[in-house]
Amino acid sequence: MQNLVRMLIAAAALALLASCAATGENTGQEQTTTGAQPDATAQPGITAQPEQEVYSYPYGQAPSLDTYDTFDTSGGSATAHAGGQSGQAVTGPSGGVATADRIVYFSYDSTNIVPESRTIIENNARSLTKNPQMITQLEGHTDERGSREYNIALGERRANAVRQTMIAMGVSPQQIRVVSFGEERPAAAGHDERSYALNRRVEIIY
Amino acid sequence: MKFFLKILVLTVWWLSLGAAHAQITLDITKGVEGGGIPIAIAPFGGSSPENIAGIVAADLKRTGKFAPQSPQVRADYAVVGQAAPGGSRGYIVRFQLTGAQGGQLLNLSFDVPANQLRAVAHRISDLIYEKLTNEKGLAGTRIAYVAFGRGVYYLVVSDADGHNPQVILRSSQPIMSPAWSPDGSKLAYVSFEGRRAQIIVQDVYTGARRSVSAAPGINGAPSWSPDGRRLVFTLSQDGNPEIYALDLASQYPTRLTSSGSIDTEAVWLPDGSIVFTSDRGGSPQLYRIGPGGGSPQRLTFQGNYNARPTVSPDGRYIAMVHQRGSRFYIAVLDLQTRQFRVLTSGGLDESPSFAPDGKTIIYSNGRGVATVSVDGGAASREIALRGNARDAAWAPYGR
Numbered sequence: 001m002q003n004l005v006r007m008l009i010a011a012a013a014l015a016l017l018a019s020c021a022a023t024g025e026n027t028g029q030e031q032t033t034t035g036a037q038p039d040a041t042a043q044p045g046i047t048a049q050p051e052q053e054v055y056s057y058p059y060g061q062a063p064s065l066d067t068y069d070t071f072d073t074s075g076g077s078a079t080a081h082a083g084g085q086s087g088q089a090v091t092g093p094s095g096g097v098a099t100a101d102r103i104v105y106f107s108y109d110s111t112n113i114v115p116e117s118r119t120i121i122e123n124n125a126r127s128l129t130k131n132p133q134m135i136t137q138l139e140g141h142t143d144e145r146g147s148r149e150y151n152i153a154l155g156e157r158r159a160n161a162v163r164q165t166m167i168a169m170g171v172s173p174q175q176i177r178v179v180s181f182g183e184e185r186p187a188a189a190g191h192d193e194r195s196y197a198l199n200r201r202v203e204i205i206y
Numbered sequence: 207m208k209f210f211l212k213i214l215v216l217t218v219w220w221l222s223l224g225a226a227h228a229q230i231t232l233d234i235t236k237g238v239e240g241g242g243i244p245i246a247i248a249p250f251g252g253s254s255p256e257n258i259a260g261i262v263a264a265d266l267k268r269t270g271k272f273a274p275q276s277p278q279v280r281a282d283y284a285v286v287g288q289a290a291p292g293g294s295r296g297y298i299v300r301f302q303l304t305g306a307q308g309g310q311l312l313n314l315s316f317d318v319p320a321n322q323l324r325a326v327a328h329r330i331s332d333l334i335y336e337k338l339t340n341e342k343g344l345a346g347t348r349i350a351y352v353a354f355g356r357g358v359y360y361l362v363v364s365d366a367d368g369h370n371p372q373v374i375l376r377s378s379q380p381i382m383s384p385a386w387s388p389d390g391s392k393l394a395y396v397s398f399e400g401r402r403a404q405i406i407v408q409d410v411y412t413g414a415r416r417s418v419s420a421a422p423g424i425n426g427a428p429s430w431s432p433d434g435r436r437l438v439f440t441l442s443q444d445g446n447p448e449i450y451a452l453d454l455a456s457q458y459p460t461r462l463t464s465s466g467s468i469d470t471e472a473v474w475l476p477d478g479s480i481v482f483t484s485d486r487g488g489s490p491q492l493y494r495i496g497p498g499g500g501s502p503q504r505l506t507f508q509g510n511y512n513a514r515p516t517v518s519p520d521g522r523y524i525a526m527v528h529q530r531g532s533r534f535y536i537a538v539l540d541l542q543t544r545q546f547r548v549l550t551s552g553g554l555d556e557s558p559s560f561a562p563d564g565k566t567i568i569y570s571n572g573r574g575v576a577t578v579s580v581d582g583g584a585a586s587r588e589i590a591l592r593g594n595a596r597d598a599a600w601a602p603y604g605r
Contacts, residue, residue, distance in 0.1 A: 056374060148597065
């Protein structure tokens with residue numbers, strides 16, 4: 001078990017490093033705010049980064065949206081990629097999986113961490129303090145109500161609330177990265193309170 | 207038109223003496239919707255792969271100012287035309303616009319390739335619209351929006367009527383907040399490629415992309431300066447979301463706000479000042495700062511949620527997302543009169559963007575994308591777009 005965990009951690013760390021390299025990101029002080037990206041994407045059909053699957057096309061030679069026959073036609077409502085339910089695994093972005101023991105849920109318009117969530121954060125903080133080389137990405141999410149960019153800010157507040165709690169539990173700030181997806185990656189697709197409750201969350205990704 | 211409205215009002219008043227109130231509300235909507243200047247549009251002669259008369263009729267109807275009719279009906283104005291193979295490029299399209307007395311108002315022809323027939327139809331709509339209203343039309347303009355399906359995000363540019371949707375970016379990670387450069391040649395947007403936020407500027411016509419900001423934390427809500435040389439956007443690299451301005455010729459952004467609260471969604475006004483969303487007063491409201499920052503002046507006081515401002519090209523109106531109870535609406539603030547008006551019937555309305563005419567607003571409603579007029583004259587109207595479309599931005603007039 002211990003071995004398996006260690007292997008998973010190593011794999012996760014490698015994956016994180018790989019994604020850093022691919023995007024030119026540095027977690028350190030080096031200036032990454034501006035600067036040209038490789039323009040490999042200028043050509044149609046060329047990926048920006050091999051594992052990212054980003055393609056850009058010049059208008060006039062671009063494929064029509066009609067050629068993509070991948071849209072959910074059931075009811076025409078916004079659909080999510082994973083129909084996450086409480087206690088089920090939720091597929092995180094680009095394959096990272098947050099199981100129920102790595103998801104912290106929030107009330108409407110709140111960044112308060114409820115007692116049940118404290119246990120989840122504690123368990124993850126323990127792994128991080130035991131393994132100082134381990135890095136986690138805290139991904140903040142909101143429900144779909146209100147302005148999208150404002151929700152990005154609210155999602156970051158939630159992720160920062162988890163971050164602060166982890167730091168108070170002894171985790172080094174260097175081990176934590178924070179990203180907010182706002183309402184862009186719902187775990188549940190519905191437009192009801194039950195879905196909203198599942199979407200107001202922070203996923204602890206390794 | 208005025209006369210028609212007067213009759214309608216009288217009829218409604220007379221009907222209201224009766225009982226059927228719900229029915230009367232419906233009648234009013236229908237009456238105004240069906241109103242407009244009658245214009246007879248005959249099917250174009252010749253043979254063309256596009257139904258040009260149909261496109262023109264739909265364009266003119268969408269303006270809310272015209273009531274296209276079949277050619278048998280007597281109307282104030284009439285359009286006849288032909289589209290047939292010929293010319294040096296593939297098709298010759300001719301049309302005439304005549305007034306009620308038979309006087310010719312427009313008589314033009316176009317020599318175009320087959321793939322430009324839709325564009326020519328939109329051009330004809332705008333020529334007619336401009337001739338009869340003395341205002342620029344929107345039929346020939348475009349919109350950008352984000353579509354989503356089965357885990358894939360698309361940045362799409364389409365005609366204003368939703369046709370001709372071209373995918374200029376496809377990504378497995380979210381795409382947000384497209385913003386057109388003032389010359390209509392570039393889009394700034396937020397991309398989560400690499401599982402983190404970046405602000406990208408993409409040349410629409412070449413597909414070339416440049417990452418202009420990839421700081422730790424939020425890189426969000428880009429908006430262009432009126433001269434197209436600078437961007438404002440949101441960064442949280444110093445701990446909480448603040449507004450920054452970046453001269454695109456330089457490397458480093460300048461911070462414009464300083465508070466412990468959320469500052470985001472900045473947009474530039476024509477005079478160089480900047481309006482943004484901030485919850486520094488406890489709830490999200492709109493504030494205004496000068497071109498270089500300074501102390502913010504609060505603009506909105508209605509309710510406890512006003513966010514995501516968009517500014518009309520003349521700088522007179524600011525449209526925004528406004529919450530009342532549990533519903534979100536698109537509202538507009540007239541900076542001249544300080545009048546605040548709610549424009550939509552509400553729900554999940556968000557992401558307003560002004561059309562270049564300064565009168566039409568495009569927004570998302572949770573199901574798709576719709577338009578509404580700033581004076582409330584034309585009822586809200588959905589644009590048929592595929593793929594859970596949202597986050598639409600109306601392009602400026604053609605370059």
